[in-house]
Amino acid sequence: MQIAYMPDTHFGHYSQPNLPDREDVSDAMDQILREAELAEEVGFDGIWVPERHQRTETYWPSCISLLMALAARTKRVKIAPTVMMPTFHHPVHLAEQLAAIDNLSRGRLIFGAGVGYHEDYFKHFGVPFEKRGRRFEEAMEVMNRCWTEREFSFDGEFFQFEGVRMTPKPYQQPRPPVWIGAFAPKPLQRALDWDGWVTWFTPAPEEILPTVEEMREKADKRGKKEFTFGMALEGWIGDEKELREKHAHRWVSEVNFYGERGLAPETDELSSMDEELIGTMESGFLCLGNKQKWIDKIEEYREKINPDWICIHIRTPQDGRGYHPSFNEALEVIEQFGEILDAVPTDK
DSSP states (O other), X not given: XXXXXXXXXXXXXXXXXXXXXXXXXXXXXXXXXXXXXXXXXXXXXXEEEOOOOSOTTBSOOOHXXXXXXXXXHOSSSEEEESOBOGGGSOHHHHHHHHHHHHHHTTSOBOEEEOOOOOHXXXXXXXXXXXXXXXXXXXXXXXXXXXXXOSSEEEEOSSOEEEEEOOOSOOSSSSOOOEEEEOOSHHHHHHHTTSSEEEOSSOOOHHHHHHHHHHHHHHHHHTTOTTOEEEEEEEEEEOOOTTHHHHHHHHHHHHHHHHHTTTSSOOOOOOOTTOHHHHHHXXXXXXXXXXXXXXXXXXXXXXXXXXOSEEEEEOOOOBOSSSOXXXXXXXXXXXXXXXXXXXXXXXXX
């Protein structure tokens, strides 16, 4: 098992009406890179980053530019978008850019890909939301051929190319590992065509274990002995008695946001301290507590489902409902995770 850190690209309030101030954006970008460098320094194995567009709370929407910066500013960690959405990218451009990132990082890229859930992302790039699943599959095929074939032509429903010769090829041969973002049956099936799958808002170990076992069994039957499962844990570290009260509202707001868009358990609009929802989250992906509580949470998932990767996520957009941590507090928490990593058996 390896452990990654996500330096989130959200800094503003959910759907804030005003555009972010340029100085705030520059400060946020600096913070993302500082968090990534510190995460590598304290012993994390990977840095995962999201792709988001047309959301005023997102201060670094370009996943490619962020991955390139991470490739230049880190030396050891794996770097992975979890996930990018090639559905609204030009697949040859994207394959070429990702190959450059893989070369600059000397083979540290993992490509996490997903179809896309947010209709505004598609509007942003002028790509139809309809038929996005088939468009995704075509884009992935084109990218794979860019990476693995000297020259090819392609005649699909959405993309047509003649005599494509992408060079240079990725540092990793024949290509970087590909993970598919998945939690529903169709995307999970799609993931079996690639190298692994990754999910967020991870349920309790007992709840997700049957899916993990089924996916491993299916992958094994296909001869995919290195098929990877990645998941996330979220929350905050501290010893203070009011820690849960100070931070739980942030994840209530987060689950509300994604639940409305089909990427988290469906909920009605909830109060900032809905105890039932918080309890459900704490039985799964959410951990609000001291270092030992985090060690116990990671160990529980390692012992019961043995994920290949766990990603730690500590920052969320501001929700206006209560306390929100500062940049320095986030850095302090990353440093504390260094002690947790030393206490948890991982694969180095």
